[in-house]
Every structure is written in structure tokens, then in C-alpha cells.
Amino acid sequence: MWTTGAEQVEQAVGECVGLLGTVTGRDWHGPRAGRLEWSCREAAEHIADDLIAYAGQLAGRESEAYSPFEISLEEGTDNAGVLRVIGATGTLLAAAVRTTPPEVRAFHPYPFRSANREGFAAMGVAEVLLHTHDIAEGLGVTYEPDPALCDFVLRRIFPHVQPGPTPWRTLLWATGRGELPGRPALTEWRWSNNLVIDAERLTLQGVTPAAAADLSTVGDGGFAWLGGAPADGTRVGAGLVYKQYEDGVHRPDWGMYALVRREDGRALGAMGFHGVPDEAGRVEIGYDLVAAARGHGYATEALRALSAWALDRPETRVVVAVVERGNRPSQNVLARAGFTRVAADPEHLTYELRASGDR
Template identity: 35%
Template sequence: MDAKDVTEVAAHCAAFLDGVVEADWAAVVPGMGWTVAATAAHVSDCLLWYATDLAAGPVELSTAEVAVRPGSPPGELVRTLETFASVLASVVAAVPSGSLGWHPWGLADAAGFAAMACDEMLVHTHDVGRGLAVAFEPPPRYAEKVVARLFPDAPTGHDPVDTLLWANGRVPLAGLPRREGWRWRCAPLDS
């Protein structure tokens, strides 16, 4: 995955979120215990962390505390998501080929960080929709790309959106129970 994927997924998610800014963002997302606003803020936090981690290289950089305020107005939370996605896309596009950044689950390349960001945006925008009782359907082509990059162990032959949501522990998948524990394969594909 690449910078273009990050910006396109961000635009798709932001368009949905912009359409629900008048809803109750204090609503709790079922099964998560987070409010809609906290879920949206978490996505933006991740986008900025990923940009920083990729730019910093293979050693953890833990000198700063940055957090998006979930109490911000919903429209500003959407703008923050778009802005931080743009920052990450710029870093993904700018790092030299083969660069690795630190992540708690292992070193990741630019494609890995782009995929993790797209996963965060798609799945948590879906969560926001659940919290607001408004359906959000991740675009199948991006769901398929995220699953291929981050979840190579996922079963094949299923709807890509269902597989993405299953891989992230959100739903059961055609005879498989809801996944209780999961982990991304964030390392470069050739490692």
C-alpha cells in the first residue's frame, strides 16, 4: 500500500464522518466502551504516531506525548483525521525505499504503515457508524488490499469487507467465530 491509498481512504472515511457530524458523538460504540468521538480521535492519534514512527526509523522514539482531544467538535475531529492522514501520506511517499520504522508489533516499511493506517481508518469509521447506528461500508478494494498486506493468514474466498472486519475481531466470518485475538503482520512482506 502507498501514500495514495492513505489519502483516498482518508477522503472516503472523512466524507462519511462529515455526513454524521450532527449526530451524538458522545454515544458509545457497542462492544468497545469508547465514545464515537474517542474512536475518531484514536484514529487520528494512530495516523500521527505512524508518521512519526516511520520518519524516526527502526528505534522507538518515545520523547513526546501527542493526543487528539476527543472533546473537540466532531467537524474538527474529521479535519484532524484528514490532516494527519496527509502528514502520514507525505512521510510514506518521502522515505527512501527499504526504510523501516518502529512499531510495537515489529518493524514496518512504508507499505506496512500505509496499510496499518488504512486499517485503522476503515475499521474505526465502521465502528463510528455502529455507534451512531448508521452503516459505513469500507470500500472492498481497500479492504482487500489491507487484508492482503496485514492479515496474510486470513481465509480466502470471502467478501473482502467481511474478511477485514473479521480479521479485526468485529464480526464472525462464514462459519468462523469472531476473532478474539489478532495481530497485524506489519513487517515488510519480504522478511
């Protein structure tokens, strides 16, 4: 069943408070938190800072910057008091996630300057898991979170990271806190919220590995679909996206996008690339719509937007689409979007759209 992440925030915070609550009588100011420069106490306060900041971004619908406030603890607050604040701020983030509409995006700098409610939930869970680990390491306490929480984070904000032997070890490696056989140690890292590309009547919303896994079976991927379900082609494409993720070759910018109508938030179809541009700068694109959305120009609008985005990238020179000879509606979409037919075989026609300086 699809989740927005509120329950995961609550679970992560509950595990954190439960574990650290057993060592509140220890000195948190002196010991360093794992590999961080912060003390264990500073890391604990940072967890609360992040949780309330993320809640504020969603609640305030902040679109350009962080909401201009910060949290401060009363002088004399003891370690148990810090955990009370973590519990309260975690509850606030969970409430913000539950009450924020799916189409809302708020500012976060990495990497596309916005995130939706699921992204903020995943970032909040990540902050809790990782800094609880840091504090536990500094205090010599054993900590290993629920693997499902780690998987929740990885599939949403680490789409570029191939799954490893366990979700927890993979998350530690992906954040420079551990080692994985056959992978170089990381000294720098960023998580990655999904990209959203604007069109006139639509937004093209990047499909995360979590959404792709759900769509490839019988789920909705967190989208409200016109007609109640995606087209079969979307489910097939989502399965390919998730396979790329499992194989470690998924590049989220060059993956699948759900086409979401602005007026009502309904997903109408999907569009995406078959992979990254090749050495010649060629990238292939594909798409489909649910039956009820066809004939209204949505595919043409989305194709123009996504092709323009691709051709604005330095690694791309030409966008390619291959359609069946009998698929006249798709051929018309390509023609309206500015594509030119360049090749044919008995079953398929090939169309191209080139960058303006490469015609």
C-alpha cells in the same frame, strides 16, 4: 501497478471524513463505538492519534520505540474539528509514506518490531476503516468501504488470513468485528508485518501476499531488481506463495524472502521454504538469483542466514535442499553453507543441514 499505499491512506481518510461529516451535529460523546469501550468521539480522536504516530515513526526513522510525543486537541474542539485533524494527520502519513525510501523500517511492536512504509500505510488504512466502522455502528450510520482498500490491508498485514467471500467481511472477521461461515469468532487478533532477517551484505525481506501476487505476473513486487526483473524461478515461487495464501495455508515466516543488497537496495533473488516444518522437524528450502548477481557469494550468505533462523526455531531440526545433479553452482552453494549430501537419485541430490544438537 504497485503502490506504496499513500493513495490508499488518502482514499480511506477521504471516505471517513466524508461519511462522518454528515453526522457532526450528533452527540459523539455518549454513544459507544461499536464493540469498543470507547465513545464514538474517543474512537475518532484515536484515528488521528494513530495516523500522526505512524507518520512520526517513518519521518523520525524511529528504530527502537515509538517517537515520544502525542497529539491533543484544543479544548472545545467540535466533531467537525476532529475530522479536520483526521484529514490533516492522514495527509501527513501519506506524505511520509511517499517520501520514505523503501529500505527504511521503523519500530512497530507487532510482530517483529518493525515495519516498512507499506506496512505503516496498511496499518493506517486499517485503523481508519475499522474505527470508522465502529463509529458508524455506534451512530447507526451505514458504512462499507471500497473493497480494494480492504484487500490492500489484508494482503499486506493479514497474510495469515485466508480470503473470504468479500474483503470487507473478511477484514471485519479478522479483527473480531464480524462472522464468517465456517470460521470461529475471534476474540483476540493481531496483524502481521513482514519479517526481515539481516545478513552481512543483504537483508532477507519477507514477501507479502500482495508482493507475491505482483511478482507472479509481470510486476516487481515493490522491489528494485538488479537487471530490471526477477528470475523466472522467483515468479514461479511467488505464484506458489499466493496460492498458499488463497488456500489459507500460508504461514508468512515460512514463505518467501527477497534478497536485497544493502549497498544499493537492489533485489538479487529470492529464497524461501516450501512450507512449515513437518512433524519430524524437517523443512525444505529453495532459492534462485538473477544472473548478474551470481558468483559473488550472495546465495551462500543468504542460505546461512535463513537456515540459521530456521534451526533456531524449536519446531525445526533439519533444513533440506534438493538440487538437480547437473546444477554444480547450487551444489557448491550448499556445501559452502555447511549442508551435507545425504541422498541421491538419477536426477536429484538431497542435502541437509541439521541443528547443532541433532547431528
